[in-house]
Amino acid sequence: MKPSQEFSEIVVSPDAIGRSPGQFPIELPLSRRELNLPVDWPVASNEFDAAKGGESDRRPAIPPIPLVEVFGLPIAKFTFEETVAAVERRIELGEPCYFITANLHYARLCRRNKELAEVNRRAAFLVADGMPLVWWSRWQGTSLPERVTGADLVWALAELAAQRRYRVFLFGGRPGVADRAAEKLCGRFPGLVICGRASPQLDRLTPDEEQQLLETLAGSGTQLLFAALGQPKGELWLARNCGRWGNAVAVQIGASLDFIAGTLRRAPRVWQRMGLEWAYRLITEPRRLLPRYAADASFLLTAIIDSVLCRRA
Structure with missing residues (x-):
């Protein structure tokens, strides 16, 4: 596979999704220099990291997060609105990080795959994307406030991005799904900036191709990265490459792009x-x-x- 073939469809253009220029706002990637993004911006390992010296002292502080242990997972005791606010704080902080929407399946995978414990430790936070986790927390007497689904978060964060002019990258899914999802999101939220999209087959990428993909992500200036890569492949990839995609806040969203694009129907x-x-x-x-x-x-x-x-x- 030639790199030009793999990555020729990364940047959303009006032609790629069947619209003429000006019908909805799609911007081409900006360089890190144009965006004034420091190349040596530090990587935050989790939501509890304290700012340390120099430039970081002038950044907004991240408040401590109340946690509830559910099936061994440190789940943030967040409402849906609090989750959106936490993501916004992280974007404004300008440090690369990722958070996890954990369901029962992910909890089971964490019991089997010990590598995921480090993935969870490095995450900014985990939220409960699944009623079994909420029910279990109530059974244990340490109730989570509600379910926070990735499928709902995508819409809420896209609306936030449109309001704040955050740059969004759609990453993963089957070929063509990100295009249709971009069209739906931009149609719903005027002003939303989709700075790129890609549907790579990560298992088939050579190291050079993966590096080119990461450079494309970083060069796009994305501030919010929606990754539809499947569990646990998505979480492992995000943890392994945190900071190499630029300064974006990332989240693995599973089938959410398919729901948005209409290629899968979500439950009523x-x-x-x-x-x-x-x-x-x-x-x-x-x-x-x-x-x-x-x-x-x-x-x-x-x-x-x-x-x-x-x-x-």
């Missing part, structure tokens, strides 16, 4: 409110999701049994 609101979005997805994608959900259910059942036995002991 009533299913979501009842905590049954997983059931709707199982009905619509049984072959792909049945093995995964069966393993997740087994993990949850084991956790419940262990908890009951510990309480009786």
Whole structure:
């Protein structure tokens, strides 16, 4: 694969998504120098990092985050609005970081893959994207305020980006999905700046191609990176490359680009409110999701049994 072929579709242009110039705002990437972004901007490892000396002393402080342990994960005790505000603070701080929308599947993966413990430690914060995590926190007597889904966050953060003129990059998904998602988001939020999009097959990239991709991300001046790469591949990639994509705040959003583009249907609101979005997805994608959900259910059942036995002991 030639690098020019892999990355020729990275920057959104009006022609690429079937619009004429001026119908909605798409900007070409700016260099770091044009954006006045320091090349040696420090990398923050998590939300509790304190500012240290010099330039960082003049940046806004990040308040401590109340945490609830759920299936061994340090989940931030955030409402939806508090999550959006936390992301905004991080963008304004101008330091590269990522946060995680954790569901039951991710909790199970963390039990199996010890590398994810370091990924979680380095994350700015984790939020509960899944009602089983919220229910479990209530069962343990340390209630999380609500579910905070990546699928809903994308819309809210896109609206914030349009208001603040933050530059957004759509990363991942199947070919063409990011184009359609960009069109939908820009149609909903006038003023939204989509500074680029890419749908790379990360498993097939050579080191040189991956480096070129990271340079493209950094050169775009993106401040908010939506990564639709799947679990746990997305979280591992973000952790491994944090800071190499520029100064953006990044989040792995799973199937959210497909929901926005309309290539996958999201559960109706009533299913979501009842905590049954997983059931709707199982009905619509049984072959792909049945093995995964069966393993997740087994993990949850084991956790419940262990908890009951510990309480009786």
